[in-house]
Amino acid sequence: MMATMRINIGPIHPSTHGVLRFVADVDGDTIKRTETHVGFLHRGVEKLIENRMYMQSPSFMEKMDYIAPLSWDDLYVNTIEKAMGVNVKETAKYARVILLEFQRVASHLLWLGTFCNDLGQMFTSFMWSFRERDRIIKLLQDVSGGRMFYVNIRITGLNRKLPDDFKDRAYSLADYIEERILAYPDVLDSNPIFMERTKGIGVISKDNAIKYGVSGPVLRASGVGYDVRKANPYYIYEKVKFNVPTETAGDAYARYRIRYYEMLESIKIIRQALDAMPEDNDVVGMPIRLIYPQPNPTPIMNNAELPRGEGIIYMVPDKTRPYRIYLRSGTYTNIAILDKITENIKYADFFAIMGSLDLVASDIDK
């Protein structure tokens, strides 16, 4: 019998989703155990934010998770709003929820495309999901002014008024995406190779999911129906009706199903928010460089359901800048379980498991 051999997987960007490095002990094509190494993208965001004025930092927050930049930006600005005790404008709440849900769909679509790439299904899903994602990005670009990074959340609102035809475009975009998404199972669920490579792969039991603190779609795929939008509703999430999809299998296929259903639920939320959004278009928030209200110096914890799991900000506010800010992303805990679930697996399955966790290196490394 051959002795195990130690090999490096990564750090290369497209295949390990950012620069993640795994050291694997392999015996033939069986991985005996892996060890995860992170930190290649560590920028020290927390320290950088401590040394800047409040509204200089949203652009750092957008680079936390560059696939869903709006969600971290919004969480950060919302935390400042709570610390300062200012209210978000009513129309802006609706606008933010619509944009955030579109962002969630765009993020899940990108995940779906790259996940299928990981599995060796090179083009169909990738091209389909990027086609839809591009339409969303176009809408977000017209709303915010940026294509990749939007940085359009301001204290109490957004950076500028919504375009005049925003409602019509958002309605038709929601219809278009829903119609397209409903066609996806034709190439995925009815594809024996896709099913073979995801069913029963990378199983996380309900017990382990809680013990290892995974969050977001990964947690819900293991049968725990915890969603911040339901557990601790913010903005208008109390007023809209939506389900929190859960699966019990806890494998890569269940994680795909969760994200698939979440996209459809997001479309539901978007439609309801568009229906109920006031017509006044009063969404412009405080401009940057204005003297902001003094924040309350007591520490504050704020959380939100980001596309990749629960995002938490713990902040100790000071007069003009945070005294200390702590950022916890969903991916940070999701990757920590990887060593546990990649024992005695086939080498090819490693990429299916890693892909199904939806990792983004910059989100982990901070």
Place this chain on the structure above:
Amino acid sequence: MEIQREMLVKISEELKSKGFNYLKFITAIDYNDHLEVIYSFYNISTNKDEMVTIKLQTDKSGKNRPELDTIIKAYPSADWFERELSEMFDIKINGRKTSRLLLENWNGTDPPMRKSFVWGREYKKEI
């Protein structure tokens, strides 16, 4: 609630038996003369948070490293949080098997998230 550092393991196990089985995060704040370590536990079935804080004295000479006990037995998810805490604030965590640095590759003299961290220093790579 604020507790003494000797009580940490016992209290975390008590919280776990009360249903607070989900650890959200562990972090610390440097108040120059002391560190405040924060543990955030969560009860998924009742939607309740429980924050546990511990004050650790620090001295400027840096000779006496503040110490904590690991809670990795009750909460395996504490693994990465403890590694990050130890690296960023130079806190010694007792009872752990591995203590490999998580995010950075530094020589261990100047913990980055302490307020004493010097900005703009030239970084020399040790080979």
